[in-house]
Amino acid sequence: MSDSKYFATTKKGEIHEFKEDLRSLDRSKKKEAVKKVIAAMTVGKDVSMLFPDVVNCMQTDDLELKKLVYLYLINYAKTQPDLAIMGVNTFVKDSQDPNPLIRALAVRTMGCIRVDKITEYLCDPLQRCLKDDDPYVRKTAAVCVAKLYDINSELVEDRGFLDILKDLLADSNPMVVANAVAALSEIHEVSGKDVFQITSNSLFKLLRALNECTEWGQVFILDSLAAYQAKDSKDAESIVERVSPRLQHANCAVVLSAVKVIMKQLDLIQDDALVRQLQKKMAPPLVTLLSAEPEIQYVALRNINLIVQKAPQILSHEVKVFFCKYNDPIYVKMEKLEIMIRLASDKNIDQVLLEFKEYATEVDVDFVRRAVRAIGRCAVSIEKAAERCINVLLELIQTKVNYVVQEAIIVIKDIFRRYPNRYESIIATLCENLDTLDEPEAKASMIWIIGEYAERIDNADELLEQFLETFPEETALVQLQLVTAAVKLFLKKPTEKPQQMIQLVLTYATQETDNPDLRDRAYIYWRLLSTDPDAAKEVVLAEKPVIMDNTTSLEPSLLTLLLGQLGNLASVYHKPPEAFVTRSRMAVQRAEDLAPASFEEEGPISAGASEAMPGPVAGPEVQSHQPDLLGDLLDVGEPTPPAPVAPTPTPPQPTARPPAPPTSNGNLQELLGGLDINAGAPPPAPVAPQQAGQADPFGSPAVRQDQAGGSSLRQLLTADRGKGLSIFGTVARVGGQPVYQLRFQNETAQPLDGFMIQFNKNTFGLAPANQAVNVGVIGPRSSGSASVPLVQNPAMVSPAQAPPTLQVAIRNNQLGVAYFNDSLPLPAILVEDGKIEGSVFVGSWKSLPEANEVTQQLPINIGSLESVRARLAAANLFVMAHKQVAQTNEEVLYITGKAATVDTPTQLLLEVRYSKAIPGIKAFTKSTRPDLAPFVFEALPALLT
Incomplete structure (x- = not known):
């Protein structure tokens, strides 16, 4: 009979019916009631009020009913920890039952009930089950040790459970060995301690169990073997010989884990012939993974991407396998495209280019762009194939498809950088398509080409003029390229028209923009031109470094790390596990012990996560053409205001001028190498009076409150x-x-x-x-x-x-x-544990040098002492003592706090003296960071009044 009847709609009074049935003496009626309760729990209904009645059903010989009751207990024990103790005696009794299924069920359930009070009762049954005669009970108990470690690690270590787990590695049953390995690996990873180390003796035992355990047991063992460092070449060959048969397994996870172990040992094997044989043996299993459903294909392709970065020869003859099918999902196509680029060589480039050319005619615009870009990357990485790639790109340009033409121009710019002075004959063809360019990347690439080869293009000034007409509306990427191209044109053809052009560009870039990158670059070019034109030529027209195509290659250290994670989520994300996984203790606490949720409880976030995240190697290589404006625009120091201007416009005439004395203009001053931004020739046109906030791109915060939001923001x-x-x-x-x-x-x-x-x-x-x-x-x-x-x-x-x-x-x-x-605000960086004892305050004050003491008179009056204490405490500043000095008729407050500075927290010591007869206060502060004193004094008026 179907169980769907238990999932009927809610009836009034059903909880009362459940309770009556659970108390019934009729076994079948009681079993039906438990099934209905479990069904209600499954669909999200709250049936926790039935906890005592369900627990009373535990003592039964019916295995099915016992499983249902245990399932209910696992779900609701965390909300009813006191009542959960009622089932402990039954658990202990069941752990000694003659039936091994019941013994295993009891110890598994106790491990899943994450209640501290039950933990201590779990130890004795668990210890017995770990040494049980039945392997099913032992393998279940092995996993339970890992669960117990997550709840109470000290208890596991004190009761010797880790040693028992290590002994289970020599168990006669392979599944027990596999579960022991899984538990030890989990504990090793969670604790950060060296609790699981494979020795030569245990290595043999694991390899022996490998052929006999289930597929997931094999995965656990192979993953542990991947962390083993072989002693020598012979040891590595022995491991590979025993692991190689796993490459033929039907389970994809087993195959990837076996590949992971073999890849690890290949570096140690000295027999080149054996290495080549193993690499050849790994290719068919990896290719077979691509015949599965698209989701598995994607995971396999992400792993293969890592493998071919390390050893492309493994799949060098299998490039056809990665040709895209018409019905492949786009995410699979993109990954195949990436691997085809890595496997492309002068031997198979004709086949690969033919495929890329075919992809460039498809309907998916994003895929077409990636295909065109792939042709350019092949040209950059394979010198012998560069000319063939150029010819394919020219054929694609002739199609006059807008986005294809623009993407082709972008990659041709990279080819020019890779092979200077070799393929400039195609510039005329590119210039024919100027009118079709509407994307910032394509415009920027075309402008770069015009500026770089201005001396070979007769009408370069006319071509640049087309872009200058829309200069104010262009994106920052295009504007930056226009400024540089105009300077190059002026240096290569210093005629009247380029002079007028550069005057127009520099006028806008220094006066009409709030983009600091654009403004700073224009100032640098202007000072170079006005100070030393020969130096300007050496800087602007210098020979550029040859680029290479490794934008999507991972750093060697990261690649090695990810190869050790093949088959795991890290190998799909191409990020180390700590970049996206945080571990937190899962032990259930009593409701009254739970503190309010905070950001720290949601999982620690590594400092500077954006900087720590692994990613493509950047530099002078072929860059991603999507501009990272947020990153680039913030790599500046203090913004520098525009230089003073002359009353009338003056065309930039390069004149020799001695360097001006250095000034303090932040990062811009460093870039100028000692030139004073305010000295030298004036900008080419007068600056109109600027509105408030335009000089500084960051501006200043307004005082107005957010009334719409009803807050004090x-x-x-x-x-x-x-x-x-x-x-x-x-x-x-x-x-x-x-x-x-x-x-x-x-x-x-x-x-x-x-x-x-x-x-x-x-x-x-x-x-x-x-x-x-x-x-x-x-x-x-x-x-x-x-x-x-x-x-x-x-x-x-x-x-x-x-x-x-x-x-x-x-x-x-x-x-x-x-x-x-x-x-x-000061309270934002004050930590909560800044309060110290009086003796510590006095000792710390005396131990700090007198030079660290800073004093300031503040024109404020202190109100009620109780209100001052409350305001300071809310800001994590604590009044340690209050003293009245009779001789001077003064009152003194001794205040402590701790600022969260980066290296170590800085203890702040404050003394505030005031008199009700005399307005104002005198504040003293001492700390290891006296430079923070102005910050403290600036915050005191709001906290004390």
């Missing part, structure tokens, strides 16, 4: 400066972690999405834990809020500022990047 960016986007925000401390609380007001007529955030360097090294801002899509005339957890990154620390300032860039897909400044 300050307005950081106005709609006129944010192109229709208003931003309100503040840095607060939530759950022991600094959090940037933001509110976005979209005053445009289009939806905004794809919000990202990044900080410049700052006093405390604060950075967003994740660049993506989880605010979703903000509709027109709507608003959205987000909380961005912040972390401290040593690489983001800058010299102390008073008051500390955050330079913030926020970008979205529609409006681009917006900049603003925000002040950092």
Whole structure:
């Protein structure tokens, strides 16, 4: 009979019916009631109030009923820890039952009930089951040890469970061995301790069990063997010989785990003939994986991508296998395309190019673009095939398909960089398609080609003029290339027309833009031209380094790490496990012991996650053509205001000029190599009076509150400066972690999405834990809020500022990047454990040198002492003592706190003296970081009044 009847719709009074049936003396009626309770629990109904009645059903000889009751207990024991103790006696009794299935069921259930009170009762039954005569019970108990370790690691170590698990590695039953390996591996990974180390003796036992256990047991054993470091070549050959038959297994996970072990041992094998034989043997199993369903194909392709980066010869003769089929999903096609590029050589390039050319005529635009780009990457990496690749690209350009032409121009720019002065004859063909260019990347690439080969293009100035007509509306990528191309044209053809052109470009780039990259580059070029034209030629027209195609190759250390993770999620993401997995203890606590949720409880986020994430190697190679504006635009120091200007426009005439004395203009000064940005020739045109906030791209936070949101967030960016986007925000401390609380007001007529955030360097090294801002899509005339957890990154620390300032860039897909400044409130970086005892305060004050003491008179009056204590405590500053000095009629407050500086937290010691008869206070502070004193003094008025 079908069990669907148990999932009927809810009836009134059914809980009462369940309770009556559970108390019935009729066994069949009681069993039916338990089934109905489990069905209700399965569909999400709360049946926890039946806990005592269900527990009373545990003592039964019916194995099916016992399984159902145990299932209920696992689900509700965490919410009823006190009542769960009722079942302990039955668990202990069942663990000694003559039936091995019941013994295993009892110990498995006790391990799944994550309640601290039950843990101590689990130890004795578990110890017996680990030495049980039946292998089914032993293998179940082995896994239970790992569960117990997650609840109480000290208990596992004290009771000797780890030693028993190690003894199980020599068990006669292969499944027991496999489960022992799985449990030890899990404990080893969770604890970070060296609890599982394969020796020569245990290695033989694992290899012996490998052929007899189930497929998932084989995976566990192979994964552990992948971490084993062979002693010598002979040892490695022995391991490979025993593992090689697993390559023929039907389970994909077993195949990938076997490949992982063999790849690890290949480096140690000295017999070249054996290495080649093994590499040849690995190819068919990997190819077979591509005959599975698309999801498995994708996982296999991601793993194969790693393998061919390490040893492309394994699949060098199998490139045809990776040709795309018409019905392949796009994610499979993209991965196949990447592997085809890696396997392409001068022997098979004709076949590969024919495929790429065919792909470039498909209907999927993204796939077509990737195919065209693949042709360019093959040209860059295979010198002998470059000319054939060029011919294919020219054929694609003749199709006049807009996106194909533009992608071809992008990759041809890379080919020119890879092979300078070899294929410039095709520039004329490229110039014929100028009118069709509408994408920023394609425009930037074409402008680069015109500027780089301006001396060979007769009408280069006319071609650049076409782009200059729309200069103000172009993206930053195109504007930057236009500035550089105009300078190159001026240096190569210093005639009247290029002079007028460069005057126009530099005028806009220095006066009409708020893009710091564009403005700084224009200033640098201007100073070079006006100071030393010969030096300008050497810098701008210098020979460029030859690029290579390794943008999608992983760093060797990361590649080695990922090859050790073949078959795991890390090999699919191409990221180390710690980049996307956080481990937290899962032991269930009593409800009253649970603290309020905080960001730290949700899992630690590594500092500077954006910087730590592995990714393509960047540099002078073939770069990804999507500009990382957020990253590039923030790699600047303090923004430098525009230079003073002359009253009348003056064309830039290069004149020799001695270098000016150095000034302190931040990173721009360093880039100029000692030139004073305010000295030398004036810019080419007068600057109109700038509106407030235009000189500094970050601007200053407005004082206006966010009244629409009903909060105390300050307005950081106005709609006129944010192109229709208003931003309100503040840095607060939530759950022991600094959090940037933001509110976005979209005053445009289009939806905004794809919000990202990044900080410049700052006093405390604060950075967003994740660049993506989880605010979703903000509709027109709507608003959205987000909380961005912040972390401290040593690489983001800058010299102390008073008051500390955050330079913030926020970008979205529609409006681009917006900049603003925000002040950092002191409570945001004060940790909760800053309170110390009086003796420690006095000892610390005396131990610090007098030079670390900073004093400041503040014109404020202290109110009620109780209210002051409360405000300071809310900010994690603690009044350690209050003293009245009769001689001077003064009152003294001794205050402590601890600032979360990057290296080690800095203890802040404060003494505040005041008198009710005399207005004002005198504040003293001492710490190991006296540079933080202005920050403290700046915050005191708001905290004390």
